[in-house]
Amino acid sequence: METPGILTETLDNIIQGCLAGERSAQFRLYHLYAAKMMGVCLWYARNREEAEEILQDGFMKVFRYLHTFSGSGSLEGWIRKIMVNAALLRYRNKSTQLYVVTEFNADLHDSVSEADFLQRYDERELISLVQQLPPACRMVFNLHVFEGYTHQEISGALGISKGTSKSNLADARKMLQAALSIKKNKALP
């Protein structure tokens, strides 16, 4: 495993190569972050195909705007921002999906102790659950939980009100909670 100093130097070389338009450097940058970013895109997409499209769009923007990366902050964080924005752009184009507010099902709203949820879940199962959320709920949930957006920021990013953002987040949590409960109950002998 290389030391951080060598890593930085290698990454600098890769970035310089990408800025020079070298395909090999672009491939190396892609290979460094594709796995992580594919995971990010899977959380935001409805399915794998859409995730690949978001990833492709995202990396195109990465290579196009790499010269704007100032170096403050991590490159991974900067690339992640681009991926999230690529996902947001895709959903903004489908504006009708952003205002869906699901009915709150009180039967599913059971308080669950924290300990019940600390068991490890398969990531792909969790991704599948998030992908099944209504698009509005999914976007609000991801932006809040993964990106740390406040409701004010989410409302600005999605063009919805703060109240709708809060409502969508609550609904998303409840649906996921219910789905996890079902899974847990099924797993119990």
Next chain:
Amino acid sequence: MKENIHPIDQIFQQAEERFREMPPDSLWNRLSDELDAQDAAANRPALKTWPRLALAACFLLASLLLADTPIRFFGSGSAITNTATTNTATTITQAPAIRPRTTSLQPDASLAFIAPALPLAIRLAAAPPAVDLPAPKMPRLATIQDTSQPVQIMSRFNDLVARRRRAFSLTPFLSYDWAGYRLDRESAAMGGAGAASPQELGEREKMESSYSAGILVGWQGKGNWGLKSGLIYSHISIAIAPQEIFASKDAYGKTGYRFNTSTGYAFLQPSFGPSPAPGDSLHATESQHNIQVLSLPFQISRRFGKKKWSLVPAAGIAANIITRASVKTELAENTRMESVTFSRLEGIRKIYASAVADLTLQYAVNEKLSLSLIPSLRYALQPSTKNNIVKTYPYSSGIGAGLTYKF
């Protein structure tokens, strides 16, 4: 990590931090294609230089082909060397001086080719729109994952791009040629006394070994289409059977023995014997005629193939410049004999056009190097002679081998 995080949020956050999945190889191929398209669009203003140069070269070629100027190609120094085999002192008069250039341009009615027009499509690359991204509240991981495998990465990259086309290529090659020509009668009056017919001239000459060597420059565009040019040197050898040559007056009124070839003619005056009178004859033994030609081809090519093998047919035109045409012979009269070599031939067209086609078979040794087998055909669109007793249309077929280096 935020305090008082919702349990659901915590589960998904932990899962998100752990999860990675490599996308399929096809995604990089799609990305690479899109990057190629973007690069092509961005570089189009620079690429206009090449079409302009090609267009300028075509116009230059066309203007040269249309020019009606006698050849002035072999320099002003002595073009005749002699080896006397008699005891008498030898003095060889120079070949007739070059006629002064004419200034009028007379279009050649037999000109058959038209310089191709190359379209120029110039697009300005759109300036990238400003990116306004909201600042993240939760900075993500600052470490780089999975970087301890540079060898695997590059190997994977090499596998993925092994079949990718590279834009420019250079192919030095060597070719063995089978050369020939078609003779049409120009004018019997130009041949002088006893001038042979095209058929007799053709029967007297026998093509010997010929070869070509050169360097081809290829540019591969989108959709397997490409352009090809280069510089090719060809050497053609012709054996001329023994013949009688007859004296006649040249353009300056001087009398000399006219030696006709399919390429051109010259007036010779041996050192032995008195100055000839029109109609006198001499015996010329078996002669060796060598021609050197420089060709500049302009071709359009199309690539077919997969994996390591490719077939690249190409067709176009070439400008051919006869850089040297020499004849070595022996003149004999009774017991007197004199070896003569002359290289200033009259009746040669300086530059003539030909159609060229080849079918390159390539085997990719690696990403940059390929072995090339190049069977080719050339056929003159214009005669290589002018104001000669025959119109000579040279042609050749060849089989060449070269090494292609891709940039």
